[in-house]
Amino acid sequence: MFEPGQLLVLRPDDQIVVRSVDDGTGDHARFMLFGGAPMEGPRYIWWNFVSSRQERIDQAKEEWAKGRFETVPGDEEEFIPLPEDGREVQRAEGGVHYP
Numbered sequence: 001m002f003e004p005g006q007l008l009v010l011r012p013d014d015q016i017v018v019r020s021v022d023d024g025t026g027d028h029a030r031f032m033l034f035g036g037a038p039m040e041g042p043r044y045i046w047w048n049f050v051s052s053r054q055e056r057i058d059q060a061k062e063e064w065a066k067g068r069f070e071t072v073p074g075d076e077e078e079f080i081p082l083p084e085d086g087r088e089v090q091r092a093e094g095g096v097h098y099p
């Protein structure tokens with residue numbers, strides 16, 4: 001059993017079974033599966049942005065601040081501004097960690 005909002009990384013060739021249980025609350029489950037070949041090279045992370053180039057994150061910050069990102073359907077009312085806590089772009093260290 002996994003917690004809501006948890007991200008899992010599966011080992012290559014793992015077989016998985018997904019089951020949904022109606023708990024009577026009326027809430028609906030959302031399940032997303034992403035796949036593909038591992039990406040080579042470093043990754044940089046800042047807030048909600050991840051890129052293989054630090055300059056691209058700087059460009060994304062500027063685009064976000066100017067409102068140039070598309071809105072998520074159904075979530076047009078709230079705009080979350082960029083954090084102003086002085087955090088720097090971080091290079092992701094290490095590799096993939098499996099559960």
